[in-house]
Amino acid sequence: MRQCMDADNLHRRLKKIIGQVQAIDRMIDEDVPCEDVLAQMNAAKSAIHKCGQIVLEGHIRHCVKDGLEHGDPDRTIEDFTKAVERFANSVTRSTPKTVGITDKSVA
Numbered sequence: 615m616r617q618c619m620d621a622d623n624l625h626r627r628l629k630k631i632i633g634q635v636q637a638i639d640r641m642i643d644e645d646v647p648c649e650d651v652l653a654q655m656n657a658a659k660s661a662i663h664k665c666g667q668i669v670l671e672g673h674i675r676h677c678v679k680d681g682l683e684h685g686d687p688d689r690t691i692e693d694f695t696k697a698v699e700r701f702a703n704s705v706t707r708s709t710p711k712t713v714g715i716t717d718k719s720v721a
Contacts, residue, residue, distance in 0.1 A: 618669075618677050619668060620668060620672065624665055624668060627668075628665065634657060634661065637654060670698070673697060678690055678694050
């Protein structure tokens with residue numbers, strides 16, 4: 615698995631994300647406006663998503679390529695499809711939904 619991705623790049627990005635999350639935690643304690651907290655949360659979420667893209671790209675370039683060339687192509691495609699679905703589901707599950715907000719409750 616490690617050979618499939620740029621581990622140094624991912625570690626660097628993850629350390630930055632850890633710093634972002636720690637800053638968000640401090641913002642909550644410091645009573646920073648919700649909009650600012652949400653903006654920082656969105657930045658951290660985007661950074662996590664980018665890490666996922668990097669892992670997926672490495673998976674394609676190494677694991678999928680190797681599986682197609684030297685392994686079982688059908689199994690490789692099936693496994694890749696599952697990996698993409700997992701990644702896509704993590705994106706769609708995090709999409710904001712309007713919960714309990716109606717025109718009456720905003721007015």
